[in-house]
Amino acid sequence: MAKGVEWALHTLLNLDMIGGGPVGSGQLAEAHGLSASYLNKQLQQLARAGLVVSVPGPRGGFRLARPLEDITLLDVVEAIEGSTKIFHCTEIRCGGRIGALSPPPTGACAVNAAMRRAEQAWYQALAAQTLAEIRAEVDSPSVRQIVRSALE
């Protein structure tokens, strides 16, 4: 998984801590010492996914599109990663001597189906956690003050 997921999760939490934004991608990147151009790409993907809104103009930047209660880990992973497949079936059952000797398959590969079931458990656990729950674990007036100072 690309580091963009980590960057996006922290950036969404930071935007919430300061009241939603907008904040420029350069400031958001400096808050954690990140590459502004790479973070900007992640923010564009979050905007395409409807998690943030890009606000044009000299005082623009990115602001949260909805409250953290309505953003799950799966929303962020899918926004950044696109396909969230962990296991990629290349249908080797159809290749080589076994493929040549076998009738054409009629259903999904049982190996692929089993790996998919495990991935479903991961998706469900990602979808079951909101960013508001993560915020609840770190929130305090002093943390909000630090994020505000860092994003000024």
Next chain:
Amino acid sequence: MAKGVEWALHTLLNLDMIGGGPVGSGQLAEAHGLSASYLNKQLQQLARAGLVVSVPGPRGGFRLARPLEDITLLDVVEAIEGSTKIFHCTEIRCGGRIGALSPPPTGACAVNAAMRRAEQAWYQALAAQTLAEIRAEVDSPSVRQIVRSALE
């Protein structure tokens, strides 16, 4: 995830279908039209993990070390992939302006902890499925005959 996991899962099922082995890595590779040298590396990793046994000699090769009832998807993923981390925390909370303004962290990052919980659900789903259960979905006398013919 590397294709080695797919290769290893099918190869373990094939070894079981013919009674356990030993079968050389070249024959096991030809069964699915795979690279013999790459599959041999995966088989060495399965041997190190105790899932297969390397049998030396002209009639040697690899044989199953234990029944498929005792091999889970997690056993195979860990044998091939080593670390099964999907999300890699780079501790960006300690970098940049927020890191400079914050006291040193005393606990795990809440973002990382949330992503770990989702990974735990994946591990548990991998550990809950044995290769015997996958075999049960495909097993038949004709399938066993095809695998035997392919590995002769």
